[in-house]
């Protein structure tokens with residue numbers, strides 16, 4: 650179980666708690682700024698990778714179409 654520290658009283662609270670069980674201050678939800686930035690960069694690199702993969706697929710498909718067109722043109726000559 651992950652834990653978090655209350656920014657107000659400094660005591661340990663379970664992550665996912667909306668409020669500190671000791672002082673009742675609202676706890677930050679989700680990842681902190683540094684973590685959010687890190688996961689954003691991770692997400693961005695994942696998106697870039699999937700984009701590159703998609704482009705590769707499209708280029709491969711284009712190659713297939715190109716050779717199909719070539720063979721059609723050749724058969725018509």
Ligand SMILES: [Zn+2]
Nearest residue numbers: 655658669672
């Ligand atoms: Zn507290």
